[in-house]
Amino acid sequence: MSKPPPSGIYVPAVLFFDENEEFDVPAIKAHVLRLAKGGVTGILVQGSNGEAQHLSHDERKLAIRITRQTLDENGFQNTAVIAGTGAQSTRETKKLCADAKEAGATHTLVLTPSTWPHQMTNEAIIRFHTEVANASPIPTMIYNFPTVTAGLNLDSDIIGILAEHPNIVGTKLSCGDIGKLHRLTSSVSPEKFATFPGTSAVYLQGLLTGSAGLIGALPNIAPKAHYRVYELYKEGKLEEAMKLQGVLGHADAAVSKLGGISAIKVIISKEFGYGKPVARGPLQTLSADALQSGPHLDKVKELLAIEKSLPEYGTAK
Template structure:
């Protein structure tokens, strides 16, 4: 579990202008964030536009990241969905030899009760051959996994080692930190409140801005974990405008514009997502040049 203290980044899937997966750009991004000092990589999360990838494309993304990472950092694979049976089948059949954990989102669209969420993750935990990190993101799933449900899962299944908490609610995050079992990781899923969560006892973050500016953001998290509050907040406020901007018109459109500014990839996204507008693109490019 020590592998997941600090900064993980939710990798994008870069596309060429013809909308095919750009494996060369993906390898460049992996090298960029590894060299930037992050602690681990998250593969095929929401930021990867995984909902728009075919199964063959998902395997291509996985293989490209494994090769580019070359064993340097732990890898976490996104394995989740709103069809519990399908998730369980993937857990039973996939080769996880290159992965240290899975990240599994609370079921979306179906809007299960808290008991339904518990039973879903009971099935996931019992099927998974590697540790499980829960993912609570009510803004996308339309249901909030309550702290009581999370703690119940954490107490009942020892291979559930943490949660990416992205409700955007610092009070809910603090309740998780207060009541969690020893060693259970409460990981921020909101870049803007990462530092307050870390200072409250959180384990770090799975970040989007952290892949655009890995050096600065991962250092902020490390300083927070070391309780160097003033130094950490200096970096937080340095980056805070960029955090607002990358989410202003949706994710990953904003962070892909940062990668274009950095010369790492095109800014192409797949429908139903669209590129950020010209005004936001200009502001993101200006911020990136300023920070560089």
């Protein structure tokens, strides 16, 4: 039987481009390595923050290979690579799962198709994820993100049914629904099925209800701070963990209001010295000047100060 990825912190890594919107390979590698040294358990390539929908099939495979090779070359062989493989047809999704295996991923994360949302009945959703899992050469996970799937929001009943499939081993809940998360963690064995919140705003809350950790965007900026929350939780220091969780929650909302993916790239470029804040259209590329001051930026700066004060947690094997 297929196994879920190990519990911990996974980051849907942003992908860096040059001025011509081509891969900036040195920046991609620098980012992967900083995340690994920051203590993340794994990298999600082609998450929503990785601009998966803006990439060709060959580019998707290349991004996975670059990530896996960077980790291996620097002694992080134990850092996992998960690939986002969602597409608008079952046929294409199956191909992307096969490509992900070939390129070096161990698991896939699959969005529900949403071009025709009114035709995506519960029956159709279950059929899609079942057919993909049947065909995938590596274990699949269900990606529930209503914001990018035309409002389709899988409930715990549907996910629970799919969790019975031997090759479906987890879910990412970017809906941020703690009730849904808790229903799943209390009804499906974590040995078989890993339930991850998809936002740092409910990271510690998810751990308290039995989640497998986090798959979230904010660790792109602050992987060490997220690891520290995990460490404090494991040590039973909940008051200290909750205080840091508050900082994460404010920063997570602030980054979204500042511009999401493009804002993350601006912050990384400015604060960590690699990559350009170029996004592929139709996303807007922000300039560094666009993020000069304001209350939202102050919340991010508070998190950055903590991040830069912490030691590296990730170690090469």
